[in-house]
Amino acid sequence: xxxxxQTPKFRILKIGQSMTLQCTQDMNHNYMYWxxxxxxxxxxxxxxxxxxxxxxxxxxxxxxNVSRSTTEDFPLRLELAAPSQTSVYFCASTLNTGNTIYxxxxxxxxxx
Amino acid sequence: KNEVEQxxxxxxxxxxxxxxxxxxxxxxxSALHWLQQHPGGGIVSLFMLSSGKKKHGRLIAxxxxxxxHSSLHITASHPRDSAVYICAVGETSGSRLTFGEGxxxxxxx
Numbered sequence: 001x002x003x004x005x006q007t008p009k010f011r012i013l014k015i016g017q018s019m020t021l022q023c024t025q026d027m028n029h030n031y032m033y034w035x036x037x038x039x040x041x042x043x044x045x046x047x048x049x050x051x052x053x054x055x056x057x058x059x060x061x062x063x064x065n066v067s068r069s070t071t072e073d074f075p076l077r078l079e080l081a082a083p084s085q086t087s088v089y090f091c092a093s094t095l096n097t098g099n100t101i102y103x104x105x106x107x108x109x110x111x112x
Numbered sequence: 113k114n115e116v117e118q119x120x121x122x123x124x125x126x127x128x129x130x131x132x133x134x135x136x137x138x139x140x141x142s143a144l145h146w147l148q149q150h151p152g153g154g155i156v157s158l159f160m161l162s163s164g165k166k167k168h169g170r171l172i173a174x175x176x177x178x179x180x181h182s183s184l185h186i187t188a189s190h191p192r193d194s195a196v197y198i199c200a201v202g203e204t205s206g207s208r209l210t211f212g213e214g215x216x217x218x219x220x221x
Contacts, residue, residue, distance in 0.1 A: 031207060097202025103157075
């Protein structure tokens with residue numbers, strides 16, 4: 001099993017550019033999450049989804065958008081990138097909150 | 113006050129020492145997770161608990177549902193245990209996973 005796959009691993013963006021972080025899981029998990037982790041800090045929830053066609057905001061959704069058209073994919077869109085969005089982004093999935101959580105390897109994003 | 117509080121924030125130990133990391137939470141949970149994040153950034157699940165105690169090698173995790181408290185113990189610690197250990201809870205009231213800030217563990221040889 002590939003588990004949770006995130007791309008790209010590293011990206012440098014200029015202020016105002018847009019990009020999409022891709023996340024795919026092959027475990028048929030219902031729940032998928034996007035987190036950001038700033039240096040020395042904990043994980044903050046951006047958006048999550050409990051199934052295809054359903055998404056909801058987390059703690060820090062401003063500046064981001066998501067979609068969940070299939071069970072497997074949960075892309076995170078950054079519109080008009082800002083330096084405050086420089087962070088490490090993690091995608092995670094689980095069957096439900098009482099089951100093991102699986103994380104992608106992380107995407108390092110720098111906005112300059 | 114955060115819903116999930118970990119202590120200590122930082123911990124330095126000598127190789128061979130017994131280590132305890134604590135996690136307290138304030139919400140009803142379906143499960144509590146202990147995760148490990150290595151310096152390269154990758155996050156792996158160590159334990160998922162809804163009651164009692166689990167053991168895997170030198171790692172032991174316990175949870176007290178009444179007291180809303182969990183502990184992660186590492187016996188005979190080793191420098192390769194150096195990592196950030198994160199507590200996360202799955203809330204019974206929703207679909208979210210709420211994370212603690214993590215405990216940075218450094219084990220010196």
